[in-house]
Amino acid sequence: MLRVAVPNKGALSESAATILAEAGYRRRSDAKDLTVLDNANDVEFFFLRPKDIAIYVGAGTLDLGITGRDLARDAGATVDEQLSMGFGSSTFRYAAPAHATWTIDDLAGKRIATSYPNLVREDLAARGIEPEQIIRLDGAVEISIQLGVADVIADVVGSGRTLRQHGLAAFGESLCDSEAVLLSRSGAGLDKAARQFVARVQGVVFGQQYVMIDYDCPRSLLEQASKLTPGLESPTVAPMADPDWVAVRAMVPRKNHQSLMDELSELGAKAILATDIRSCRF
Numbered sequence: 001m002l003r004v005a006v007p008n009k010g011a012l013s014e015s016a017a018t019i020l021a022e023a024g025y026r027r028r029s030d031a032k033d034l035t036v037l038d039n040a041n042d043v044e045f046f047f048l049r050p051k052d053i054a055i056y057v058g059a060g061t062l063d064l065g066i067t068g069r070d071l072a073r074d075a076g077a078t079v080d081e082q083l084s085m086g087f088g089s090s091t092f093r094y095a096a097p098a099h100a101t102w103t104i105d106d107l108a109g110k111r112i113a114t115s116y117p118n119l120v121r122e123d124l125a126a127r128g129i130e131p132e133q134i135i136r137l138d139g140a141v142e143i144s145i146q147l148g149v150a151d152v153i154a155d156v157v158g159s160g161r162t163l164r165q166h167g168l169a170a171f172g173e174s175l176c177d178s179e180a181v182l183l184s185r186s187g188a189g190l191d192k193a194a195r196q197f198v199a200r201v202q203g204v205v206f207g208q209q210y211v212m213i214d215y216d217c218p219r220s221l222l223e224q225a226s227k228l229t230p231g232l233e234s235p236t237v238a239p240m241a242d243p244d245w246v247a248v249r250a251m252v253p254r255k256n257h258q259s260l261m262d263e264l265s266e267l268g269a270k271a272i273l274a275t276d277i278r279s280c281r282f
């Protein structure tokens, strides 16, 4: 039976659960359940702290796991990314009080609070910078400067709202551009069950990022219209009862699909429809 780790709570848990349910796997019935046995699909799910997931997968205790790229890097686990899952995007940044201008070199001799001490230690070592201290906190890191515990923080930035709320500004480049990823143990090949799991999840993730566009197109405009909707291989073109018209179908990126529909309409296409894709295989 395939053993898969899923975040039990926090920023990644709801989106991960939604994708797995859409991929046909059994949901947990209670938010406190730590395991779910999905006999129909021959998978057992383990609901773990996102921080711990890469450790289990890297050790080979569990076959696959969903967690953040930043957490996996901080854990130093020997894992490979099978799939980017399209949610939980964030950057990992140094930040300090916004009233002063900071550069990376200013980190020397400072107290840096973070929940990701290994990621920070690695970054500073690579730059040859010696901090006074790296203070490991479990969360709410943004408050640590005003409480007098640290001079600088290094933390996850999503919208940037939490930094702004605490009068902080990020500086230096991102230490890690993160998102939720599906991990396997490094170097270990995937067996058939694991490959099938990855394909199913990929089908849902891909489906979320694309829509299906259908439209009627004057045959004389087909070449121009096909350039707007090239599809994955090429658009499907079907004859219509009126020989001067064709029906066209193609997958297009969800992002900007509304402006693409405007362009098709301006070109002369009619009955333009966009439909959600629930899942797909390549």
Ligand SMILES: Nc1ncnc2c1ncn2[C@@H]1O[C@H](COP(=O)(O)OP(=O)(O)OP(=O)(O)O)[C@@H](O)[C@H]1O
Binding pocket: 009, 010, 011, 012, 049, 050, 051, 067, 068, 069, 070, 071, 088, 089, 090, 138, 139, 156, 157, 158, 159, 178, 179
């Ligand atoms: N606001 C956010 N926007 C985008 N991604 C985020 C955000 N906050 C956290 N993440 C991502 O979620 C993951 C961390 O999840 P989470 O914060 O739930 O775990 P945790 O901090 O270990 O647990 P907890 O917050 O329950 O103590 C990381 O990969 C991080 O990049």
Ligand SMILES: O=P(O)(O)OC[C@H]1O[C@H](OP(=O)(O)OP(=O)(O)O)[C@H](O)[C@@H]1O
Binding pocket: 010, 011, 138, 139, 140, 141, 142, 155, 156, 157, 158, 159, 160, 161, 162, 163
């Ligand atoms: O840029 P923003 O969109 O404001 O998001 C960033 C915040 O979200 C996360 O905190 P979380 O809610 O996980 O709490 P935590 O600090 O206790 O981990 C992260 O650690 C930041 O504090």
Ligand SMILES: [Mg+2]
Binding pocket: 010, 139
């Ligand atoms: Mg958190």
